[in-house]
């Protein structure tokens with residue numbers, strides 16, 4: 488259910504990497520608690536960069552970025568207390584699971600975030616077993632993350648993030664490189680999480696799964712500007728526009 492609570496508010500936001508041209512050009516939009524939003528655009532249009540700003544991993548070069556009612560900037564994200572609190576509210580699933588998984592076993596991977604919080608060892612064990620059951624990864628718990636398949640790694644990365652119970656889930660091209668069965672499973676899981684009240688922000692250039700994954704689409708052109716922000720069904724009907732931005 489979409490509420491009146493504003494989670495993110497971008498005004499005239501621009502971003503450039505050091506020595507790069509503008510990667511995000513004059514972004515203006517608001518995301519409310521409980522929405523399921525897809526960020527769409529061809530490769531290189533700036534989707535991952537935008538998700539990193541929303542996740543507090545990068546800060547805008549120009550313009551304002553508000554999250555959870557507060558202005559967020561680079562100085563604030565450098566303060567440990569602010570950053571820890573911020574990152575606890577947002578679960579970021581990287582496109583490449585390998586950058587997210589670094590422990591020797593899946594159990595250690597799942598325990599990692601919980602160990603930074605005030606859980607007893609018994610509580611940690613219980614929560615890991617619960618999430619492993621939910622994601623059907625019980626059989627992977629003693630395995631080494633880097634030896635898993637792409638789909639298994641994605642499940643472990645998602646489990647690790649869900650354990651911390653974030654308000655918002657941000658997923659960068661989550662269905663990329665997954666086999667059809669795992670894609671189908673992931674779409675089902677995301678729908679379930681959305682129904683349970685999580686806000687979802689998902690980047691993709693895959694139009695097939697779009698209407699199942701989101702209710703709203705924000706569409707970029709290859710010049711790094713937003714050219715549409717509309718209900719997903721409406722967006723999918725704009726074939727000319729989708730062709731212009733090189734998505735079909």
Ligand SMILES: Nc1ncnc2c1ncn2[C@@H]1O[C@H](COP(=O)(O)OP(=O)(O)O)[C@@H](O)[C@H]1O
Pocket residue numbers: 504505507510528529530531532533534535536537
């Ligand atoms: N760390 C970086 N330094 C310089 N340029 C970058 C960096 N990361 C991405 N870019 C460039 O920014 C543009 C947008 O990248 P990205 O946000 O990854 O787009 P998308 O996710 O839509 O494919 C691309 O041209 C890419 O080469």
Ligand SMILES: [Mg+2]
Pocket residue numbers: 534535536582659660
């Ligand atoms: Mg990307």
